[in-house]
Amino acid sequence: DTAVSQTPKYLVTQMGNDKSIKCEQNLGHDTMYWYKQDSKKFLKIMFSYNNKELIINETVPNRFSPKSPDKAHLNLHINSLELGDSAVYFCASSQGNSEAFFGQGTRLTVV
Amino acid sequence: GEDVEQSLFLSVREGDSSVINCTYTDSSSTYLYWYKQEPGAGLQLLTYIFSNMDMKQDQRLTVLLNKKDKHLSLRIADTQTGDSAIYFCAESIGNSGYALNFGKGTSLLVTP
Numbered sequence: 001d002t003a004v005s006q007t008p009k010y011l012v013t014q015m016g017n018d019k020s021i022k023c024e025q026n027l028g029h030d031t032m033y034w035y036k037q038d039s040k041k042f043l044k045i046m047f048s049y050n051n052k053e054l055i056i057n058e059t060v061p062n063r064f065s066p067k068s069p070d071k072a073h074l075n076l077h078i079n080s081l082e083l084g085d086s087a088v089y090f091c092a093s094s095q096g097n098s099e100a101f102f103g104q105g106t107r108l109t110v111v
Numbered sequence: 112g113e114d115v116e117q118s119l120f121l122s123v124r125e126g127d128s129s130v131i132n133c134t135y136t137d138s139s140s141t142y143l144y145w146y147k148q149e150p151g152a153g154l155q156l157l158t159y160i161f162s163n164m165d166m167k168q169d170q171r172l173t174v175l176l177n178k179k180d181k182h183l184s185l186r187i188a189d190t191q192t193g194d195s196a197i198y199f200c201a202e203s204i205g206n207s208g209y210a211l212n213f214g215k216g217t218s219l220l221v222t223p
Contacts, residue, residue, distance in 0.1 A: 031209065033209070033210060035213075040215070041148075041197055041215070041216050042213075042215050042216070043154075043199060043213040043216070044213070045204070045210050045211060045212070048210045055210070056204070056210050090153065090154065092154075092209075094209035096209075097141065097142070097203070097209060098209070099156055099159070099209070100156075100209040100211070102153045102154040102155075103153060104152065104153040105153050
């Protein structure tokens with residue numbers, strides 16, 4: 001069973017489009033995260049959600065919006081995609097301060 | 112915020128020890144972590160150390176923490192070709208659960 005699953009694994013889309021990446025965790029964790037890894041492999045946290053409440057929002061453009069329909073899901077919506085949004089996006093979840101489990105990543109390519 | 116610093120590349124021969132160094136930024140970080148990322152794969156937690164410890168050993172892995180200098184290192188003994196990957200140092204961000212500030216990663220290449 002996959003603990004943290006992201007869909008799709010690959011996403012190729014044109015500039016200006018709106019897209020979503022889904023994330024689900026079956027670990028019963030209370031906090032979920034989105035990270036972005038750019039082409040140079042640099043990893044940065046984007047969002048953190050705890051009990052449906054946004055905890056951290058780093059300097060991320062407001063074109064990006066996390067949506068959590070329930071505790072097990074944290075989806076990432078991106079509006080008006082730009083070339084610079086091309087990256088690998090990782091979802092993760094944790095219970096309090098315990099180890100976070102990461103998904104396998106979604107490789108987004110904007111053309 | 113400030114960056115967690117790591118050297119970007121390290122090459123070692125199979126059987127030698129590898130030492131990957133990291134300088135972190137947040138002295139209030141409760142935990143410090145080492146993650147491994149193989150090509151095309153996700154992130155795997157290798158080990159972590161609590162901030163009040165100086166050293167942690169786990170099989171071939173040894174983590175050293177110098178809190179005064181905010182310096183963290185990962186030593187891999189008897190390095191194997193399967194250890195070739197990118198290694199990320201990470202610090203926990205304040206009290207925000209498990210939110211992490213990652214270093215830029217060290218690409219380790221192990222040659223036969």
